[in-house]
Amino acid sequence: MQFIYSGITSGSIFALVALGFNIIYNTTGIINFAQGEFVMIGGMLIYTLLSIYGLPFLIAAPLALIIALFLGALFERVFIKSVRSPNEIKLITITIAASIILRGLGMVIWGRNSLSVEAYIPYKILELPAGTLTSNSLLVIIVSLITAFSLSLFFKRSSLGKAFRACYDDKVAASICGVDVSKIRMLAFGIAALLGVIAGIVTTPITYVAYTDGIMTGLKGFAAAILGGLGSFWGGVAGGLLLGIFEGFFASVFPSGYKDAFAFLIILAVLFLRPKGLFGKKKAERL
Amino acid sequence: MLQIKNVGINFGGVKALDNVSFDVPCGCITALIGPNGAGKTTLFNIITGFLKNKTGKIFFENENITNAQPYHVFAKGISRTFQNLNLISELSLKENLLLGIIGKDNPSAVKSILRLNSKYWHRVEKKIDYCMEITGISEWRDRKTDEMPYGILKYLEMARAIINEPKILLLDEPAAGLNNVEKENLMGLLSFLINKNITIFMVEHDMNFVSNLADNVICLNYGKVIANGSYADIRNNEEVIKAYLGDPDA
């Protein structure tokens, strides 16, 4: 049973990263391979603000989020918008290039060691049926869920959120209806970076942060997004949680060295049986 | 020649095609008309194997081709054009024509890489030249497709569809987007093809074009065949008029 608790903890992070993937995918059709790097930057930012500048958490966290939003938008302007005659492959590669640059910057600025920050809430072990959970893990889960819910509200209710959805459905139509598609794309990257930084902030006290962390976080998030169905909001969340639980399950049932292999095997199986992911909807294609 | 029997398909509850049956007779031009969303292109896609129909059967020369793979359908001698062209913009006109033929002949890849089948390629070059000539696009043969006007591309698509010498040609709105001169030329080309014993089955909106060419007209509306006959019959059919002009009683 313990694997479910641990799976949900790591899964909720995958979910946040997967959401970042989905938001960018939906508005721009790009898979942003630098999404994991945003998580790394988030951890580094909160470390800098808390441990180096000594700001209180309640100032540091919002500040980090604002920086994230700005960083994401800048990312889009510098890397994505400047690509001439963009196509899928070029855009994927430019995000790979960007992730290498971000990683290099991370190394130069923050060094090679893993960094950690003090836990935000007092450490407590919660006894649950057939397992335990720490208060900090619970915080991760709660923050991830709140973020997902408020984001979904944003997309459903606010007019800006509706503009996002319009972009997803039909870019040309959206621009005709007065939606500034270019601005929406920039904002999409901003929000994706925001999600990454939130994930980075909540995980750093538990799992630390090092400049190389982004690659694997990104891949797991991508896997979660694909598992849930690329572009599907709640699919991404479910995919993340499922991936986390799968990993925990395989680690606790099979020789744990093989757990990643099994997790990816499940993803392959899902792709073969349901090529659009577990919760993905098939977008109607005109032949 | 081509028999459609009780074909039906649903798109998420909407009956896109409902119990459609008709024959496309050999050696003449059959036109499929109907308002937008009537299911014309859907039917084309079912015939060519891109969509799997839920019910009904399709026969070509008395052979069951229901739910066959697209390349099987093509190999039987059914060639088609598209509403939105589907040309390869990065390649030249000549190279685009190649697509029409290699899928049919399936020349050996190994021989091709080792350059052992030069005779075959001579024949192919000749065919390409011929098709370009009859469609009148020879002078642009080495130009890239993305720098050509729409009319030329339309002809290129025709050329690509006939280069493999099909038995039947499915044309999806061949006259759409062409000016009057181009339409005249197209009519000439289609008559020429009929003389070459190629059956033509086309979706077309331009009634003038249909009236001049079609021996046989089928009208679809809301996925159902509402009329089937000569152009004169169809023109006076009440249901067809209703479908195009809307039901005055409604």
Place this chain on the structure above:
Amino acid sequence: MKKFTLVLIILMMSSVSYAEIRLGALFSTTGPASFLGMPEKQTLEMLVEEANKNGGINGEKIELYLYDTRGIDAEARKKFIRLVKKDRVDAVIGPTRSGSTLAIKELAGKFKMPLISCASSDRIIEPINPFVFKVAPSDMFAVRKIYSYLKDNGRKKVAIITAQNGYGDSGRTALLNEAEKMGIDIVADEKFRDNDRDMTAQLTKITEKNPDAIICWGVGPAPAIVAKNYKQLQPEAMLIMSHGVASKKFIKLAGNAAEDIILPAGRLLVAEKLPDNNRFKSMLVKYKNTYEERFDSSVSTFGGHAYDAFQIFKKAYKISVKENIEMIKAIENIKGYLGTYGEFNFSQNDHNGLDMDAFIMLKINNGDWELIN
């Protein structure tokens, strides 16, 4: 292609500068093992600078050629050939990782280039290659130290959890091999990846087997997560780590969870706490203080490897000049060198020169190391 060859030709013609002693070094200063390679690099640069300030070796200045292997075998191979063929060094220190060392082990023999590795795998010196040495103690010694400690405390049922990398694998092999010989019963054998974020699943599985002790073998942040998860699950068993975490950074990462963890490590960590009559003390304290002062970060035993490697090179160079023998023979003649990891006694059949004495057992207490007997 044209440009590429042009640059190649230019590079070929531009021969390198002329220093008296050329020392090559390969460390993994980027990539996943960079937090090991960095202190090694810093230590070596510091030592070379210091040596040159004091007139070099035998009055000859040392020129250091240092490259990053990025933790990749192929990169280590390329850079090693570069050191040998382009920079024409006299000896090479490094690489950081066992895999990278193994990747160039044979080449070192072929090029007759003395190589003093900072990696720990036994396969570096077994089978013995006359040109390849290592200064990191074998995992076997650490394992023996741990097992004898456990036996002394009457604990025989052991669960192991190792990292899925060269370091963890080499430790795991030693743990499994020595267990039989020393009568230890291994009840669980689990693994984790360096970038895993949660090991409670593996630890729960281990706990179900009721071991007396859990041995975690890994480097970097992952063992700190193991320590935290261990605290969370509160098993009966005691937690033992490897010398891979022997650095203040580990205590900082694991925080409270690091308390009471037992590990084998080099004396460097507890230099100040050693009794004054300890023959290692003065040298360890000196290195520790200079390093920490200069780089403003706490010393790690991995940096100590570079320290030992450089001292051995220095000694060997002096011997080889004095007695006019080859460098490798000179290294084999080094006896009784007091290094960060103990007393090195090289011989023709022992290219490591250390024994079980390399390790002492430490306990983490109040965020600091504490010697235990």
Place this chain on the structure above:
Amino acid sequence: MRKINYPFLIFVLIILILAKFLIKNEYYLSIVIFGMFNAINASCFNILLGYTGIISLGQAAFYGIGAYFAVTVAASFGINPMPAIILASLFSALAAFIVGYPTLKLHGHYLAMATLGFGMIIYVLMNEMAFITGGPSGFLDISQFKFLGISIYGEHSFYIFVAIMFFIFTVLFEMFDKSYLSYKLKFIKESEFASKSFGINIFKTKLIVFTITAGITAFNGGVYAYYSGFISPVSFNFNYSIELLTMAIVGGLGTVSGGIIGAAVLTALPEFMASIEDYEMILYGCFLAVTIIFLPGGLTGLIKRITGKNASD
């Protein structure tokens, strides 16, 4: 169909021969050798992505399968290196066939994920099947490379062997590029819909291409294993697949010279940047980004634009 670009092939040949005689330093030879290994892999990747539109992020896995299979089979059954490499190549092709059968029905990002997942699984197997592969510590028991009774050892003799192999593959790639097959693949890449309706069995074609490139990559991997004398899983992880992707894109997708130029530049570049260490990663990323943003056709496209002639066709 189209004429073979003989000047290009002769140019490559001259460079290879010149390099043999001009480069005496084994360090530079080793870089050229690595460049050629990378070039073959990047060209295979280019055929997949640049010609056929299959995005395969699992190429490193095939490279690894080739390397591991060749040396383990040779070590455990006492087979000579060359037959072992050929067996490895066939085995990898078989693996590609089995994996490709379900995966190649997928498209775009889903295909990327599937191949990436395959790469991850193979990586885990390389680490965990220690009884065969030696696990994360690597595989050391590699015998000396012999071909036709000549033993090949050291940079100089390996240079000759790898250069010949590289040239043969380059000629084959060039012949492939000028054959109708490359059109067939380009049709598939540009419009699956149109190719399907003109009788091309897309799935079969893709499967064949995937299988053959996997075989070539594995062959290359086998030779690499013998050249390097030691292999460990880190050489065949996801990062290498990404490196191949960047090489093909920097060089220019859909051209024969693309993979070669990309591999040459990106193999040589880090060697020149060795002195700036910390900033190497940033510069590498910037170089990549600048190429993508400002050079749509990659370096090949740039060369074409400068010389005004076609470097590849």
